[in-house]
Structures are given as structure tokens and as C-alpha cells.
Amino acid sequence: MANTPTSKSSYRNLWSITRGHRTLYVLATLCSTLAIAGLMAVPVIAMYAIDVVENQDFGAANKFLLQLANYFGAATPFASYLVISAIIGVIVTTLASVLQFLRGRLSAVASEGFAKQLRESLYDRTNHAQAKFFDHEEVGDLVQRCTSDVETLRQFMHNDVDALARALLLVFVMVPILLWRHPTLTFYSVMLLPIIVAGGIVFFRFVAKLFRAADEAEGKLTAVLQENLTGVRVVQAFAREEFEYKRFDRENQNFRDKYIRMTNYESWYWGISDFVCTVQISIVTIGGGYLLAQGQLSTGELLLFVTLASIVVWRIRQLIDVVERAGKTLVSLERVQYLLNAEQEPVQERPKDLRTRGRIVFSNVSLAYNDTAEHIKNIDLTIEPGEKIGLVGPPGSGKSTLIRALLRFYPIKSGSILLDGKDIHSIDVDWLRQQLACVLQEPFLFSRTVRENLLLGKRDAVEQELVDATRKSLMHETITGFPNGYDTRIGERGVNLSGGQRQRLALARALVTKAPVLILDDVLSGVDTHTENEILANLANKEHQPTTIIVAHRLTTIRNVDRIVVMEQGRIVQVGSHAQLFAEPGPYRELCDIQGLLDESIQYETELAANG
Numbered sequence: 081m082a083n084t085p086t087s088k089s090s091y092r093n094l095w096s097i098t099r100g101h102r103t104l105y106v107l108a109t110l111c112s113t114l115a116i117a118g119l120m121a122v123p124v125i126a127m128y129a130i131d132v133v134e135n136q137d138f139g140a141a142n143k144f145l146l147q148l149a150n151y152f153g154a155a156t157p158f159a160s161y162l163v164i165s166a167i168i169g170v171i172v173t174t175l176a177s178v179l180q181f182l183r184g185r186l187s188a189v190a191s192e193g194f195a196k197q198l199r200e201s202l203y204d205r206t207n208h209a210q211a212k213f214f215d216h217e218e219v220g221d222l223v224q225r226c227t228s229d230v231e232t233l234r235q236f237m238h239n240d241v242d243a244l245a246r247a248l249l250l251v252f253v254m255v256p257i258l259l260w261r262h263p264t265l266t267f268y269s270v271m272l273l274p275i276i277v278a279g280g281i282v283f284f285r286f287v288a289k290l291f292r293a294a295d296e297a298e299g300k301l302t303a304v305l306q307e308n309l310t311g312v313r314v315v316q317a318f319a320r321e322e323f324e325y326k327r328f329d330r331e332n333q334n335f336r337d338k339y340i341r342m343t344n345y346e347s348w349y350w351g352i353s354d355f356v357c358t359v360q361i362s363i364v365t366i367g368g369g370y371l372l373a374q375g376q377l378s379t380g381e382l383l384l385f386v387t388l389a390s391i392v393v394w395r396i397r398q399l400i401d402v403v404e405r406a407g408k409t410l411v412s413l414e415r416v417q418y419l420l421n422a423e424q425e426p427v428q429e430r431p432k433d434l435r436t437r438g439r440i441v442f443s444n445v446s447l448a449y450n451d452t453a454e455h456i457k458n459i460d461l462t463i464e465p466g467e468k469i470g471l472v473g474p475p476g477s478g479k480s481t482l483i484r485a486l487l488r489f490y491p492i493k494s495g496s497i498l499l500d501g502k503d504i505h506s507i508d509v510d511w512l513r514q515q516l517a518c519v520l521q522e523p524f525l526f527s528r529t530v531r532e533n534l535l536l537g538k539r540d541a542v543e544q545e546l547v548d549a550t551r552k553s554l555m556h557e558t559i560t561g562f563p564n565g566y567d568t569r570i571g572e573r574g575v576n577l578s579g580g581q582r583q584r585l586a587l588a589r590a591l592v593t594k595a596p597v598l599i600l601d602d603v604l605s606g607v608d609t610h611t612e613n614e615i616l617a618n619l620a621n622k623e624h625q626p627t628t629i630i631v632a633h634r635l636t637t638i639r640n641v642d643r644i645v646v647m648e649q650g651r652i653v654q655v656g657s658h659a660q661l662f663a664e665p666g667p668y669r670e671l672c673d674i675q676g677l678l679d680e681s682i683q684y685e686t687e688l689a690a691n692g
């Protein structure tokens with residue numbers, strides 16, 4: 081679960097995602113600013129009302145209000161003045177509430193839009209990430225980055241983006257109002273604010289670390305959960321439920337502990353900061369009361385100070401809350417940016433002649449997954465159009481790596497690979513892969529219908545093309561036997577199909593594309609030899625003759641190919657037909673001998689079992 085430092089380009093990526101929502105944010109901030117301004121006006125109105133009534137003197141009052149008061153109740157102008165002030169207060173508060181509602185709506189639309197766009201970007205970036213990116217990633221953790229981390233960002237965008245503007249407004253508007261009424265009391269009103277702010281900043285840094293640990297623990301938990309659910313049948317088959325449960329429980333506890341640790345510190349911090357805020361308001365109340373008794377402050381002014389100081393203090397405390405959430409958001413931001421930064425497959429020019437003949441030339445190709453060793457070395461091999469090549473060798477000898485180099489899943493270290501004379505690294509990677517229909521040993525089938533799976537490589541294939549392909553892979557009869565035929569839904573990852581059926585369906589999916597090159601990576605390991613021979617015969621005697629590379633562990637699979645390539649320790653050690661290679665001593669002959677022995681011993685054990 082590596083993390084890369086945040087780069088300027090990823091900030092740019094993220095900034096560009098906010099495009100289209102920025103105006104909404106500006107409007108939301110404007111609404112909340114006006115709402116706060118309205119809320120601040122209410123204590124000022126109350127101050128005038130109280131002072132006018134207490135002093136029985138309209139001196140300080142607004143002339144317009146005075147006229148209004150006289151108009152409504154010349155007999156009782158003070159009472160009318162109070163009522164009018166109250167009505168104005170209610171109107172202003174109502175307007176402020178409407179503005180707050182608008183702010184909520186606007187920022188909800190903006191933040192939801194931002195989150196949706198971010199999820200789309202993440203989906204797109206991971207889909208186009210280079211294969212090596214996934215070597216060290218756990219799917220569960222990637223899911224966590226695309227869901228939970230995006231949600232943390234969304235919440236921040238929804239609730240907190242305009243909080244800073246609000247807090248600054250409070251400080252810059254309220255403090256002058258207070259200073260205007262009483263400079264000394266203003267000082268007492270904000271004297272503890274630096275402590276609240278400084279404490280908040282220190283805590284913010286600390287809690288960010290705790291949140292990172294908690295978030296990563298959640299990522300691990302999701303990864304274990306995802307892996308266990310995916311492999312639930314293996315777990316059951318090996319009766320490993322208890323073991324896997326303990327593993328899950330360990331991560332679960334770790335996650336809980338990390339969160340409890342974080343919330344413990346948060347509780348302490350909020351407890352203390354609430355106490356400091358209350359002390360600050362008490363100081364204003366007591367100090368103001370003293371000045372009132374001394375005749376240096378009016379009752380209205382005292383009310384103004386206590387109300388405004390409370391608003392400032394609690395809003396600043398809320399701002400610290402925002403700052404704390406900003407710490408968490410930064411962690412999520414970094415985790416999301418890690419995905420946005422994933423190295424992408426290059427976009428290159430698509431060749432104009434959209435079909436190739438399927439001539440492949442490896443020349444002096446070496447590939448290394450890492451710095452420690454070369455995993456295939458100095459590969460020289462020319463495969464002619466329509467030729468069938470069998471690729472054999474012990475596990476780890478580099479067969480799949482050779483295929484991955486051809487598919488451009490990993491960059492080669494040296495040499496070149498040509499497809500019909502074109503360097504595959506100079507052409508569009510999507511186009512290249514459309515020329516190479518590849519079936520992997522453990523094919524992935526989507527939990528969609530059989531038809532949808534078959535159409536994956538060629539969206540516009542007609543029914544007959546699907547049937548031709550499934551007939552070749554001997555799946556047609558099986559599919560028509562399903563309750564809904566080609567429209568039968570395959571269970572998640574194709575669990576309601578046997579291993580062999582999944583392989584044959586994946587083979588049909590590749591055949592539908594009619595690509596000029598067909599790559600079969602130990603595809604027929606899940607079917608019996610008889611079925612395998614029949615499928616291979618079907619592939620051989622039809623009009624469309626793709627260049628075919630068959631990676632096989634069972635040598636019977638490749639006995640009839642044109643040439644067999646034998647690999648050992650990343651190198652090609654023998655090339656020739658079965659007859660040629662079998663006739664001479666060497667690795668192929670040894671493989672045949674070993675498999676012959678194995679086949680004999682299996683046959684012997686089968687006979688033994690059959691005879692009781």
C-alpha cells in the first residue's frame with residue numbers, strides 16, 4: 081500500500097475536477113456569508129431596542145424606526161419600537177435561514193457533482209493504469225480509495241469549504257463592531273481565541289497521523305474482506321474458515337483500535353476546547369457585568385458583547401473542527417491522488433490498415449519486472465502468419481512473461497517486437513490488443529449474461545458469429561441447455577460454471593473477435609484430453625486461420641502444432657516440431673519423459689482404484 085508524494089500534476093487533476101462546480105461553490109459561500117451577516121445584525125438590533133427602552137430615549141435609534149414606531153402607535157412608541165425591532169429580527173433571521181438552506185442545496189449539488197466526477201476519473205485512471213501498477217495493490221484497498229476516501233472529500237466539500245470564508249468574515253466584521261462599542265471588553269472577548277486556534281492547529285497535525293493509520297487499517301480490512309469473499313469457495317474447500325476468520329478478526333480489531341485511539345484523543349480535545357470556550361464567554365459576561373455596574377456599558381451593549389462573543393468563539397471552535405476534518409481530508413486526498421497519479425497506458429496513433437496478417441518477430445527481447453533479474457532474456461523468435469506455436473517449459477520459465485511482453489502489459493528492457501513489421505511499442509495499445517485475442521488460464525467472466533460476456537471483444541457480433549465461436553469451443557450445447565440459453569446470467573465470477581466450462585466460454589469469447597493472433601495460456605487445462613483434442617481440431621480446420629500461440633503444461637495439447645518453443649529460466653532453449661524435439665535428447669524430451677511417467681502412474685492408480 082505504497083503512497084506517492086502528492087505532485088503538482090495531481091493537484092491540477094483534482095482542481096480540474098472541480099470545474100463546473102466552482103460557480104456553485106462561490107454562490108454557496110455568498111449565501112452563507114449573507115446569512116452570517118444577518119445573524120450578526122440581530123444582536124445589534126436587540127442592543128438598540130434594549131437601550132432605547134431602558135433609557136426611555138430614542139436618541140440612539142434609527143430615525144426611520146422611530147417614524148415607524150410613531151406611525152403604528154403614537155401612544156406607546158417604545159412598545160411599538162420593541163415590537164418592530166422584534167419583527168425585523170424575525171425577518172432577518174428568516175432570511176438568514178433561507179440563505180442557509182440555499183447554501184446547503186448549492187453546496188450539496190456541487191459536492192455531489194464533484195464526487196461523481198472524481199469517481200469517474202478514478203475509474204478511468206485505474207482502467208487505463210499500466211499492468212505493473214496492480215502488482216503491489218490490493219483490490220480492497222483500491223476500492224476503499226474510490227469509495228470511502230472520496231466520501232471524506234465529498235463531505236469536506238459539502239460542509240466545510242465555505243467555513244473558512246465564514247470564520248474570516250466573523251473576525252473581520254465582528255471585531256470592529258465590538259471595538260466600536262468597547263475596546264477593552266473586546267480584548268477580553270477574544271483573549272482566549274489564540275489558545276483555541278493554536279491548540280487546534282497542533283491537534284490537527286496529530287489527528288491527521290491517527291486518521292491515516294485508521295484509514296489504512298480500514299483499507300486493509302476491506303482488502304481482507306474482498307479477498308475472502310472472492311475466495312470463499314477455496315476457504316470452504318480447505319475448511320479454513322476458522323483460520324480466515326482469525327485473520328479477518330485481527331484486521332477488524334486493528335481497525336477498531338486505531339479508530340478508538342483517534343476518537344479518544346478527539347474526545348479529550350473537544351472536552352478541553354469546549355471548556356476554554358465557556359471560560360471565554362464567562363470572562364465576557366463577568367467583565368461586561370462589571371463594566372455595566374460601573375456605568376461604562378449599557379445593558380444593550382452587554383447583550384451585544386455576550387451574543388457576538390459567543391458567536392465568534394463557537395464559530396472559531398467550529399472552524400477548528402473544520403481544520404481537524406481538513407487533516408483527515410488531506411489524508412484521503414493523498415490516497416485518492418495516488419490513484420490519479422497511476423502511470424497510464426500511452427495513447428498512440430491507430431494504424432490505418434485495421435487488420436494484420438499476424439506475423440510476429442521477437443528480436444533479442446529482454447524483460448525485467450524489477451531490478452533484481454531479467455525474467456526473459458534475449459528472446460529471438462519469428463512466428464509466421466497462421467502458424468501454430470506451442471510454448472512449453474517448467475513453471476517460472478517465462479512463458480507468461482513472453483505473452484505479457486507481446487500484449488505490452490510490461491515494458492521490455494531491450495530488443496524489439498514487431499507485428500507485421502510494425503514495432504508494437506509505436507502503435508496504439510488498444511489497437512494492438514484488438515489484434516491479439518488472448519485467453520488466460522483462469523479467465524475472468526463478468527457476472528452478466530453469457531451473451532454479454534461473448535460480446536466483450538466485439539460489440540456488434542451477430543448471433544451466428546457467437547454460435548460459430550461456441551460451437552468451436554464445444555460450449556454451444558452446454559449454453560443451450562441453460563434455462564435461458566445465451567441470456568443466462570453467470571453467477572459472480574462465473575461460479576455456476578465448472579472450471580472447464582469457464583475456459584471454453586472464454587475461448588469462445590476470444591474466437592468471436594476473429595483476431596489475427598490467438599493466444600491461449602494453458603486454456604484447456606480444465607477439460608479432458610478427448611474434449612481438448614476435439615476443440616484443437618475445430619480450431620485447426622476452419623477457414624479463419626489465426627496465428628496461434630498455445631502455452632501448455634500438458635504436452636498432448638501441443639503435439640500437433642507447427643513448432644514447439646521450449647523455455648527454461650527465461651530463455652528459449654529449443655525450437656522444433658514434436659517429432660524433431662522428441663527425437664533428440666534435451667529439455668523437451670525430458671518433459672515428455674516426466675509427463676509420460678506421470679500419465680502412466682495416474683493410469684496405474686486409476687486402474688488400482690477401479691479394481692478396488
Ligand code: ADP
Nearest residue numbers: 215449455473474475476477478479480481482
Ligand atoms: P511461467 O509462465 O513460465 O510459469 P512466468 O512468466 O509467469 O513463468 O514467470 C517468470 C518469472 O517471472 C518467475 O520467476 C516469476 O516469479 C517472475 N514474475 C512473474 N510475474 C511477475 C511480476 N508481476 N513481478 C515480478 N516477478 C514476476
